[in-house]
Amino acid sequence: MTLNKKQIQHLKGLAHHLNPVVMIGNNGLTEGVLAEIELALAHHELIKVKIAGEDRDVKNLIVAAIVRESGAQNVQVIGKILVLYRPSEARKIILPK
Template sequence: MLTGKQKRFLRSEAHHLTPIFQIGKGGVNSNMTRQIKEALEVRELIKISVLQNSDEVPAEVAQILTRKTKSLLVQVIGKTIILYRTSKTDPKIKLPS
């Protein structure tokens, strides 16, 4: 669970990031989940965008992804989702306490 201070820190870190995954009409599938897990292990903090043509609700997609990738939800703003998970092998982001 992230504190308010940690969420603010991660939002500021994610501000300059561009979304590296897009969720379209197909929704979330097992292949996408696996790729997101791999990206979280390398980057720790990622942005995902839900495309306009998608029938998915971004908040629901965020809940599904956090559960399947064992990550933490930083923010859902509009159609953009920000996820965080500490890397098991090489942690880069130091969260404030």
């Protein structure tokens, strides 16, 4: 599933007031963190993930790995915050066409 510009803008607006539900610490991306992301995406569809660390290249690798492993769409990365969207079977969020 690919999102168009209108859908991405809609999701950014919905995500604005959300707090990060998963935080990646100094241990990096572990199986436990991926499992937590899976649970959060299944329950909420739209989540924020906070990535600790100063190195931009490492952060970009972590973001790519999360997107690849979770099957979610990268909506936005601002600073240390990643916004992910993956529709659930219940389809809680209705996207514009």
